[in-house]
Amino acid sequence: MDERAADRPLRWGIAGPGRMAQAFVKDFAHVDGAVPYAVGSRDVARAQAFADEFGLERAFGSYAELCACPEIDVVYIATPHPQHKAIALEAIGNGKAVLVEKAFATTLAGAQEIVDAARAQQVFAMEAMWTRFQPVVRALHDVVDAGQLGTILGVQGDLYAQRDFNPDDRLFAKDLGGGALLDLGVYVLQFAQDFLGSPSEMTVRGTLYPNGVDAQAGMVLSYDSGALATLAVSLQSMGPGRMVVMGDQGWAEVKPRFHHPDRVVVHRKGVTPRTLALHPDGTGYSHEIVEVNRALREGRLESDIMPLSDTLAVMDQLEQALHAVGVKHPDQPL
């Protein structure tokens, strides 16, 4: 980060003016010391329309121009998954910090390339795993760390998010990294990673859409500690989006849907269940923006809450899961 940035808000560049970027940009209203400054698109008219709607100063008609803009401190990458790597490498090569949407890349090798480049350039990099920064999830960590659930032996959860199949939408399109695992599997796997660490083994079953991308997947992960995680994701079926952490003295459920929570209910042996209600600021993306801002101000190169080692571990699990269901998604050039 430019030393002169100490006296001004950090300037963010947004790569990809799509649905996610439109939600993300609104949460800057809940963050001090950060401004959405510029946006990049493959089409300058789309970039300009986004800049006009959300009050950004600059609009670029290519991702390369956005990444090269000297005024920008950090680039937020919200394109389809297969384009994350190319834009991240471009931004890092220009000395920018990066916040890369989930899934970080489409392959473990691609994710490792981003991490290696950030470390070589000594710039901050983080996966935009916003769920980890939700106040409820931080409170659940406090409950677990205080031993209130005893020894943690399991994580059980689903992320079922039914969408009508449309092979042209990036959620389903094969060449845009479509399918349930990269879009939803990343959430359940990162949650298990957060509370149980890396598994020693993983078993996966899945079903495919007619175009060959994954519609549903069930995963069982086992850990050297003796813990088990049972996780499931689906784009095809509706489901509760439950996530439960279980120990030998109690269990806790993140509600209402775990990736977008506002409370956790803690059940302990012999104790009346207790609800901790904690609403996010804005839609909930503000907390990850705060984390990036703070890390840049402190000169840190990664987040303690969403470290790159966890991103790589989860990318490894996603790649294994995709392999098990017979899907391959290469990272792509811009």
Ligand SMILES: NC(=O)c1ccc[n+]([C@@H]2O[C@H](COP(=O)([O-])OP(=O)(O)OC[C@H]3O[C@@H](n4cnc5c(N)ncnc54)[C@H](OP(=O)(O)O)[C@@H]3O)[C@@H](O)[C@H]2O)c1
């Ligand atoms: N954290 C969350 O809650 C959350 C929620 C939804 C999505 N996401 C993540 O955000 C990312 C974007 O998802 P989205 O739903 O916003 O997608 P989207 O609506 O399809 O938008 C993607 C954007 O990427 C740009 N893009 C660049 N190269 C592209 C290419 N080759 N093909 C298509 N678009 C390309 C497009 O802008 P131009 O065509 O103008 O260049 C488009 O505006 C994904 O990684 C997704 O996992 C996160």
